[in-house]
Amino acid sequence: MFYIGVDLGTSSVKLLLMDGSGKIEKIVSREYPIAFPHPGWSEQSPQDWWKETKAGICELTEGFDKSQVAGISFGGQMHGLVILDKEDQVIRPAILWNDGRTQKQTDYLNNSVGKDKLSAYTANIAFAGFTAPKILWVKENEPENFQRIAKIMLPKDYIAYCLTGVHSSDYSDASGMLLMDVKNKCWSRKMMEICDVKEEQLPKLYESYEITGTLKPEVAEELGLPKACIVTAGAGDNAAAAVGTGTVGNEKCNISLGTSGTIFISSNDFCVDKFNALHAFAHADGHYHLMGCMLSAASCNKWWMDEIIRTKDYGAEQKGIEKLGENHVFFLPYLMGERSPHNNPNARGTFTGLTMDSTREDMTQAVLEGVAFAIRDSLEVARAQGLHIERATICGGGAKSPLWKKMIANILNIKVDVIKSEEGPALGGAMLAAVACGEYKSVEEAAKAIVKVVDTVEPDMELVEKYEKKYRTFAEIYPALKPVFDKIAEA
Template sequence: MFIGLDFGTSAVKALLVDGDQHVVGSATVPLSVQRPLPGHSEQDPHAWWQAMLDAIDALGRADAGALSSVEGIGLSGQMHGAVLLDQAGAVLRPAILWNDVRSAAESAALEAAFPALRQVTGNLAMPGFTAPKLMWVRKHEPEVFARLRTVLLPKAYIRYRLTGEMIEEMSDASGTLWLDVGARDWSDAALAATGLSRDFMPRLVEGNAQAGTLRPELAARWHMTRRPILAGGAGDNAAGAIGLSAIHPGDAFVSLGTSGVLFAVTDRFRPYPQAAVHAFCHALPDTWHQMGVTLSAADSLTWWAGVTGHDEAALLAEVGMPAAPSTALFLPYLGGERTPHNDGKIRGAFAGLSHDTGRRLLTQAVLEGVAFSLRDCLDALAASGTRIGTADVIGGGSRSRAWIGIIAAALNLPLHRLSAGETGGAFGAARLARMAVTGEAPEAVCTPPVRAETIVPDPALVEAYASHIARYRALNTKIAEVVRAV
């Protein structure tokens, strides 16, 4: 048996997976985000820990025998978050999350301090990444920075609590702006530009490598017959790729979670920072990937559901599969945007409203705005030389066939709905745990997913969306200076 843990922004998910790769148990514990100031996004790392304990406890209540035979644990989770620890390993402040945009000035300062940043790390300096967050802390919370001894990403913090070891793996480390992504090692120059050194960093391993052993007291808590080995694990999207068997160059998927991602596996380090494309290590040795990212994907629908007072399922049902584009346009930049804008201050907007614009058309515009943002990601990857012919879809938004149909038409790509699209990250983490324990080759473990359905783009909607995407981009250009955070 193997456990896959996924530490998302909104929940911790735990899966129990048997030797035949069947999910035999699952548990989800919700999390909340604190926003103490506009543009700030934080969570208490202790809340992740308690949620993880609750999730595994729930697995044990459902099937104590299965939990007792666990041999390995894999970790996945939200990337970029900064967990700051003191000399004793205690948390110094709430973790600053991936969607926190307070460090725009520090991002610019980092690029100025380290001109080779883009070539070494494969990415633009953005507020979402970890390094600018530490520069912000050094400037605005010097008393915290003075006590700092270790910086960990969210899942590395959980590993530390589980094993007592401070270890990170390549895919998650790629999102810090401290990793030499081509060399798969910490960059001394990048660290020095933020006032840090390797002494502040955890040890690096590959995602399918062994990375610690569960503490004895925790193995006893869950009545495990042996102390399970932890795998290096993966950042959320790389773990999703492992769960989908996206391990070969050309494999691709769309993730419709809180954020939206277009992910493509590459055979080498292929940076394209001029369009805010992310070039990261994959969770497997000698493999890399690119990502285009939109910060508010399913989060846009969640926001709209809160505004309207209707739940998301009801809003999706009201729209159905549209035969034509909405007359309204929506920019999904609720908390800034990454690909291709790299703008933490741009904000969302509705446009094209009339007396005839009701809730259904506005909901459709929200769904289309996310789809058009993903089209921006597709075009950015294409400009880098990466071509995508088809893609799987994972994440909470993948439950909506209509939304996938909208995205398929906007991208003009066949998209595959999966039988278990919501559990990709945790399932991928369990697969990495198995590889770490058994030493099996990735090809032997990463068997293809069960595809419930392939949604082919509607040609009429593809044609209609072409002009709408042009209008969407024109709207970006014309009102970008108006819809900005103050």
């Protein structure tokens, strides 16, 4: 049997065809536009997602026995607001996760409602990208559209609706709406009251691997797929990527060094830190996870290489870096402000410790180390909750650097596993579909069978000790400079 994973991203939809053993048979990608109607705004047409997903499924299955496609599931961009009227027609373009228009509503939730209450209701505090502030923005700025809302959906859930006719969502993606009681896995009545939302306007919630429906007859005919092809709830992109990297089960970890950076830690038990420094979300394996998200990770190195020292030969710049754990230059990687664990949009990037004998290599090394130190900041929050992390898988563009992986292993004092496939959310989606169809008994069983480790970077205890001292110094820099960042923002 075959299983389709749909990764509904911000710039394109990526589709993956996997057989029952986990072999990836084919991958296709279809792009769609993003609109920026005002500075800081970011919108997309849900109809574009559906159009390109349909075309992508047809392209993906061409040349294969379509009757053998047993299931479809998803990973998808989180937090986006899709609103439908009583005829299930899209009311306005979707407001995306990276849209910045809701600062007023975010401040209202955090400061007037209060972070303590938000955390008690949802296990999280408000961020401008979350869905609840977007709902409040529509209510305040587009009251006529707000009055027409019959259903509130997330991006991937709109595609699931188009396939099945069922309004559904999963716990992992819904965790990022600031409307769900994450601990108890249900919609929060308090948050519905705050946002003036009724429960019938929200989709039914499922575990990521649960079946929500089968293909509508007309959709099955158009796509050439069996009417019995099942659709499962799927997951938010980070949770789906975690499934695709084998980050399921208790105290498993994945680090992503992409444009932004994440550290994703799975847990059998619900937990939330008292400062809400990390997101506390439900996981696609039926349990929970903590996630730290830094806004600039590999993009810090790209900025340093492309814009400052003006070279594309990233490998050559790293060849001269040999004295690990001995650098006196420190770099704060907050080029776009910071999310986890500081939650401070005013934070800025800095070099600290420069002297007349500081070299180009020292500064390049500081950039790489600064990102690793910042990831450790989030790991320390998780460790304070009693989680014991001994190893992590690693993915993303930055993971191609042997030097960076070595730094991560020694700065975090964990084993770093490199996996064979880095298809992330699309593979995770296909795996969830396979679980739903009974190919595997659980998400954890699927991960053990499909995700293969091809290399491991071990920490060196001598380097670990050196980096421990350096990290303690790094950890003092941001608190010392925070008042300065606030003054810069006010200027």
